[in-house]
Amino acid sequence: MTVTLGFAEPIDEEFHSESFPSKIGGQPRWIDPQHPLNVSQATCDECQKPMALLMQLYAPEDEPIEAFHRMLYVFVCRTGSCHRASPSRCMRVFRAQLAEENTVYEEVGGAADEDDIAWAMRSSVKPAKQCVVCGMAGTKACSKCHERMYCSRDHQLADWEVGHRAQCGSGEGEGEDHARRLRNQQYPELLIVSEEEEFKDKNDDFDDEDDGSDSESEDEIQPEDGAMVPVTNEKAVDSEVDVDKAFLMFQRRIQQNSDQVIRYARAPGAEPGQPLYVSDAGIPEDVPGCELCGAQREFEFQIMPQMLNFLGLKADDPTSIDWGTLLVYSCPNSCDVKDAQYAREVIYRQHFSSQGIGDKYM
């Protein structure tokens, strides 16, 4: 089962013209700009504030035809203390998709080489109003100048504080400082590039779980040893690390690509992959089925803890967001979303275990 890894890279010029980017942070680029997500769907249950986009992933499917363009959005609450609750309260995953023939995009680019196909937005498409802070549906406007749209009161206040108060009604646009501070309300924007995982299993010494059954002879086994039994009957107390095997396997797997941020395990025509767990606890069970079509959800991709390095978190903030890994399960049929526009998927979180290696000896 091949896994595709995602890596974070700085944004380059091509990024802005891309219709379907995969990225970390920034404002969400909606697959259908006429229907942005409504903030009521992405509000943290703990603190009632709007969530921020953690990442979006463009994951097209060959079938069904409605999923020709398919985007997954992951939102998280920026308040770290909300994350002590269960992940369903402070994190959301949404799936949005479009068929190949749709009213939003048209093909451009050379048809000679299939790889050159690009899509551009049709000129008839008029994007709906988006909140200037977070990019979700902008349903409220500034009461004074009616020029800036917001999704919620929280963001209206935020924009007011960081610079709109100074230029409301004056007709000029955002200053540089203002724009920069608005960007800081979201996570830093980075591109996600993909690469297939190459995992060379150099040290396949993972069959050492069964060491208990080894007949250990503590003396060096010399060919000239006449004794058939070990000189001492004493067996060494099992010295294998039985602490947190899952974590050791996780470390081995990521060693060769230590800066990976996404592991994507769904391949067309193949069995869905198994997630790479970080501990033995917290393995998801009883994954709820898809609300729309009833199919059993399958594992699609996981977000690695290395992504936390790219979010610009303050290191010594004790309440900052933390996870071992985030597992996203989604509908395997990519069922049609129709009017709701965004289908909710489920996300699980695993933390690292609190066992250290030293515990074994104490």
Added chain:
Amino acid sequence: MADNAPAGARGERGGFGRGRGRGRGGRGRGGRGRGRRDDGEQAWVPVTKLGRLVKDGKIKSIEQIYLFSLPIKEYQIVDAFLPKLKDEVMKITPVQKQTRAGQRTRFKAFVAIGDSDGHVGLGVKCAKEVATAIRGAIILAKLSVIPVRRGYWGSKLGAPHTVPCKVTGKCGSVVCRVVPAPRGTGIVAAPTPKKLLALAGITDCYTTARGSTKTLGNFVKAAFQAIGNTYSFLTPDLWAETAFTQSPFQEFSDHLVKAADKKKY
């Protein structure tokens, strides 16, 4: 699920990174091997919160980690604080397992690591090749580094040189006891624990061992446990009440405790 796309269609698009519009295989990384240093080692990308704190330099010494008993899961954390660790391979034994097709031999490496100044670790790893076993054992040894408390035998002149009190450790049938000794005695011990005690930074001590010390695994683990117990022993000079400091990672420690709870969706 997905069958082969019919001829004339655009081939397989499914899955992240294989979409059209960005070329085959999605966007590749700028040059394979980007970020690799010459020796083939990649820069450390921390995975745990403690690792991120250490990489940012927010933690000043490894003692802060010991104070709050935070688990160290990445060996690079230990490397960051104790760059002068010396490792010593104590023994490599072949171990065999009977299989239908004969015997399968693997090598078990015992590695002790220490800076001769109060930090020591022990790692045991079994692998098909000796080099792999040693490398793995070194990493495990780094992860198990433990502080060693030293004290005085008699008058408190100069730097501490021996264990603060009689400590004992047991593993299997081997009981290893380490007893304070006056300055200048040196380490009076069998060669195996002698190496470990030297790496710990204990200059003088007497030792006593009982049981099947021939089993090196048990003997060295008993000695390791004994010197680890130096900080678990409550001596009269620790009787004074300490004000508990609020760990800057207080939230972090709390959530680790909760991590054992079953996660419900």
